[in-house]
Amino acid sequence: MTTGDVVVLHDPQTLGLAPAVKAAGARVVWHCHIGAEVAPERGPGAVWRAFAAELAAVDAVVTTMPGFAPPRTRALFVVPPAVDPAATKNRELTGDEVAAVLAGIGLTTGRAGAGVTVRQDRPLPAGARVVLQVSRWDPLKDMPGVVRCVVGLPKDVHVVLAGTEPAEIPDDPEGLAVLAEVTSVLNGLPDEDRARVHLVNISLRDPERNALVVNALQRRADVVLQKSLEEGFGLTVTEAMVKGRPVVASDVGGLRLQVTHGHNGLLVDPADLAGVRTALIRLLDDPALCRELGRRARTGALERYTMRRFAADYLKVLHRAP
Structure with a gap:
């Protein structure tokens, strides 16, 4: 890892790596693939509080919907998932x-x-x-x-x-x-x-x-x-x-x-x-x-x-x- 690299961390399981990656000079993007439309204090809020230090090291957040992102995100990108139509799960079958x-x-x-x-x-x-x-x-x-x-x-x-x-x-x-x-x-x-x-x-x-x-x-x-x-x-x-x-x-x-x-x-x-x-x-x-x-x-x-x-x-x- 060198200064200027971009490291993408996926979901809460990897978020603990954010401070170390940031200290090494890389930009940190956290892609959170999960989310729920519930009151902030009912789960997501507790997660954001528990990971406050790690989230502070994140440069940008990627989520499926804006409401799934932590509050006070520095840069938010909304990127819905995708499928491969040619993959085994989706290819045409007779x-x-x-x-x-x-x-x-x-x-x-x-x-x-x-x-x-x-x-x-x-x-x-x-x-x-x-x-x-x-x-x-x-x-x-x-x-x-x-x-x-x-x-x-x-x-x-x-x-x-x-x-x-x-x-x-x-x-x-x-x-x-x-x-x-x-x-x-x-x-x-x-x-x-x-x-x-x-x-x-x-x-x-x-x-x-x-x-x-x-x-x-x-x-x-x-x-x-x-x-x-x-x-x-x-x-x-x-x-x-x-x-x-x-x-x-x-x-x-x-x-x-x-x-x-x-x-x-x-x-x-x-x-x-x-x-x-x-x-x-x-x-x-x-x-x-x-x-x-x-x-x-x-x-x-x-x-x-x-x-x-x-x-x-x-x-x-x-x-x-x-």
Whole structure:
């Protein structure tokens, strides 16, 4: 490291390095990828106070939304995340490829697949309409609430919840508890509703396979749901939009950055379960609306959330940071 270098630190885990990096003569940029729209004293404020000395050494801050930044930031750059449309998670798949991936993990066949655990009473039927949420097993993603959505949906609609195997994420200790809560809610459903819910746990040990499974699930979905209670950005929604899928998303945080209600998706109050169901049914029962929202979603996502735009934004950060 030499004087004049720019060092980018990511998220709170690395913030403790800021004073040492600054003392070595480098400019320090802190990129905070997380955030929540809550009262300052309820969490973010405590973090800013705890890291006051480290934040004082930061020359510039990068966040997804202005409200996610610490107060009195010297220089703030708003840089939303991005996806790579050509990556394994987003590249085009044929219908046969999607079917083969989903059969291989056992979702449509009931046979166990390597690296993926599917919990279901019966395999997903070929003609079923599918509502999908892809998330970490995190309390703020409200996966138990997604399970509850199945009650009252048309009888041919199945709900798929997919997430990373929580035992493989050591810095996310709540994952196993959330998955247990989801399982408890699922077990309490009437038999006919429980049979329409499918839980998919995907191992991190093979990142390429993980990405391919998510891609196939999103392309199989008729509607992609993101029922988050808070959301820093929500890349799973971006990924679905790149694929031209219609989305129903909570009207919170970075989700409302991406989704304009009625234009490229629908926004809902995540606490209003009946309202979420109504939005899902509206899309499921209107294929023409799904196609139009999906088309606009893809066009907008490719314009606003690709790596080319992200790289251009970062060049501005590097050139303009104090």
